[in-house]
Amino acid sequence: MNRYPLWKYLIIAASLVFGLLYTLPNFFGESPAIQVSPLRAGTTLDTDLLKRVEQLLGKHHIAFNGSLLEPGGIKIRFADTDTQMKARDFLEAEIGKDFIIALNLLPNSPQWMSRLGALPMYLGLDLRGGVHFMLQVDMVGALSKSLDRYSADIRNSLRELRIPSAGVEREGSSLLIKFRDAIAREKAMVELAKNFTDLELREVDHASGLGLLAIIKPEAHTRMQRFALQQNITTLRNRVNELGVAEPIIQQVGADRVIVQLPGVQDTAKAKDILGRTATLEIRMVDDESNLEAAVMSGQPPAGTELFTERGGDPLLVKKQVLLTGDRITDAQPGFDQDNQPAVHVTLDNNGARIFKDLTRNNVGKRMAILLVEKNQNEVVTAPVIREEIGGGRVQISGRMSSLEARDVALLLRAGALAAPMEIIEERTVGPSLGAENITRGFNSTLYGFIAVALFIMIYYRAFGVISVTALSVNLLLLIGLLSILQATLTLPGMAAIALTVGMAIDANVLINERIRDEIRNGAPPQAAIYAGYDRAIGTILDSNITTLIAGIALFSFGSGPVKGFAVVLCLGILTSVFSSVMVSRGMVNLFYGNRKLDKVPIGSIWKPIRKQR
């Protein structure tokens, strides 16, 4: 009656082995490590690099406990954080130009375990410390930016086509191109429609004459938004790489939001600074005709110009009109110029190269200003005299900078500008010490809760209580194993859910044990009482767990962040607890008591009413 076929025992045994194997890595702890990964695609990761890194560490007498080559990068393990920091500084100085040197933690579990995919649970930011940002892309800003670009492009092509116009103006979310006569407008209409397929052109008459209204087509608008978001994500990724974070998460949420998670980052101010940075380049012409001295004296530059001071040099007047912007840059590398001075070599895309060629041809003998725009602060890096036409789209910026500065400028230019402004709309930062404290809190809550429940149940139900508690331990083992294998993110609310699972999972065993006691009370023989107890309890167990599962699923689908972490563990905990309380505890009962004659069910003393109920 109370016997299981072999295959059921095998399933239980297999699940136990599985649970043990995947739970174990969590107990080995982690050791400090450094991760070396290429800064740019194209740099190869191979054993040569591994050897080089090892040699570099040997050269500086830094002991390490092992190194391995993985697709994501080279990982080197250290005994303590001091050595890790030292090694980082040396490696940063030696190969930091081409590689990202990031601090990381590596699980200490044996290699064969990792190879089986048995890894420790992935800890959320509230447990390991770090920063979580949610950024919202300002789509209105993106539109405004692209309108500015269109207006410059339209002006340029009208000039190239020699169509006289009276200027291009922003009007709300559209552009107004003004003309003096109808012929010019007609010609412009035809030519612009050919060149700017994303714009819808309409003839209008404005107050002072004829005009063309250019509106961005809706489909072009949505494409632009998608592109802006993509561009921003790429830019963020480049910048995060500069921060040297081991496992950053950058992902799109909804139509206009981006989540950035930087585990282990402690300097949140720097992180915010780098994420929000907008470094780009502008090329404008220097105005040498106006009276510079008067402008410096009065502080009032003539109309259409701005007053700047060249880096480490003299003041100069720069025209407001931007001829070329940083979004035409395809690459920027630090290097040296002919005089062996630090310089940044910039490569422009086709369009940029053409613009640059035209502008240098038309302005031979004049000075152009190269401005670095960072956080809306403009600085003239250099203002060289144009000697000849420069083709090929290669620009060299050199001007009183150190090689370190050249490197920074190159990095920022390469990392690119954001296509649209972004705003941080959610931030969650947890310091590393609080993270460790949270782990202790969560762990202790679970541990002491478990011990108290286990003691109580064992005293109350005796041998069957021991079986219930064993089933509860198996439940915990399976739950942690499952969480580890799924690499679900464990958060503090998730740990609360583990604790809660302990408290709730015992319900199933209590139901079973109470039913068995009922049956005995009603006079059933021991084996029949066990059988009926399990049999009748199962329906109730399923019912009550399914309702909790409904709540868990709702939490998962509507919840966000911490709530989701709670919901995942809750749902998995329900699944494992049904399995362990029904199958595992039954298996144990069958194994110990199924094959022999029982005089009495060892489930604690049972009180029987003197008078029968019915």
Add this chain to the structure above:
Amino acid sequence: MEFFRFERDIPFMRWGKFSLILSLVISILSVYFIASKGLNFGVDFTGGTVMEVSYDKAVDLAQIRQVLAEQGITDATVQNFGTSREVLIRLPVKHEFSGGDLSEVVINALKQNDTTVKMQRVEFVGPQVGQELLENGALALLFVSLGIVAYLAVRFEWKFGVAGITANLHDVLVILGCFAFFQWEFSLTVLAAVLAVLGYSVNESVVIFDRIRENFRKLRKADLTRVIDNAITMTMSRTVITHGSTQIVVISMLLLGGEVLYYFALALTIGILFGIYSSLMVASPILILLGVKREDLIKQERKQQEEAVP
């Protein structure tokens, strides 16, 4: 060992009218507190910034307020939590500081005042995000309620669904009422606890309903009140042991879980205690009120022959 030794069924339903009136009063009071005092929504829902900073030694809160006031921040709530070295600063949404800049301003000002200050935790939530989180929370509550009613209606009968969910929403109302009355902070984790309670305390009703169904079969001659009284009495022991076990763990969380889990555990505690009460004294009297009959379930029995007990 056995805690409960009942010679005969406890006449729970004799007090049914009384308990229903009591629950009605409690519910009205809860609604009154929620309406008049309102919930003390945490930064998750209102938007704003919460910062947790720690010092090497005990720190004077007035001094911190002073430092903040110098930065033009006068509407901050500054309080100790845990020890006198740890300080929690709450700041409402400020429009002059964009995004996460506010926390930087505060920490820099505090550092100038005392260099030992350490930033432990920052939470900034923009107002638009807070609104969304609140809406999603309400949606989740609705979804869970409907899901449970539907499940109980299929598994038992619609009257059971209605009785079960009324009892459970009563629990939720009481939790919210307590949070409003004591002005405890209602955060995202507390919402998670409320929804977990909704799923968890319906267990209790399910266990009793299961017994009622069984008793309809077993005690053929008994009337409805006796069937219910017997069902509750028979499951009493399980009820107390199960909820006791859960409560042990929740107490462990309450004591050891730190301030993030404190209100979470508190909500669960109220939920568990009222969950027991409402399953016994709210759900079952409602069943009587709705006039549940043996035929309601026996009809279903025929469809589910495999459920028949040998």
